Amino acid sequence: MRRSERGFTLVEAMVVVAFLAILSTLAIVYVRPSTKPIDVAQRFANLVQEASRLAVRHGPVRWDVAEALGERRRTRIVGGVVDSSVIFTIEVLEEDAGAPTAVWRPVQQMTVPSSVTADSYATTAGTYATVTHETSWPSFTLSCYPSGSCSAATLFFSVERGPTQDRQARVAVLPLGTATFVKNDWNAY
DSSP states (O other), X not given: OOOOOXXXXXXXXXXXXXXXXXXXXXXXXXXXXXXXXXXXXXXXXXXXXXXXXXXXXXXXXXXXHHHHHTOOOSEEEEEEEETTXXXXXXXEEEEOTTSSOEXXXXXXXXXXXXXXXXXXXXXXXXXXXXXXXXXXXXXXXXXXXXXXXXXXEXXXXXOSSSOGGGSEEEEEEETGGGEEEEESSSSOO
């Protein structure tokens, strides 16, 4: 007596399920960016905290340097563009011994990954809808003072692909005590 050859065996069904699982995983990896905007926003917030710590550690600018240069900032974060990538650099003001001069020395750098767009920034804290946007990254400067406070700013990051809730992020730097606020949405409070 011959068995009827209808349907799939358990092994055949398991192979199909495994194959579909592999295809699903590949699709998710392809659609989801390797670095999310919220990750970049958090890295920038960490950079601000480090600039604040360095400003406190290095202390006040010597009075003669402050008077000659009109400079009271101890650290700053400057923006730039290299090979179409936005780069942020912490610089520390180093005074010359015995002379009322100083130079900005770079100490730490952060590059925005190519998978994430540095959309814009504002020189105030706020939402996307409430601030005036700037897009010239070489003009970006965030100042930190020996008290540990930094100037206000909001930065907006985005990606084109991925789940809707992962496509945008912002980081707001609040000047009092240099608190940073990272949000996975450009307009939510």
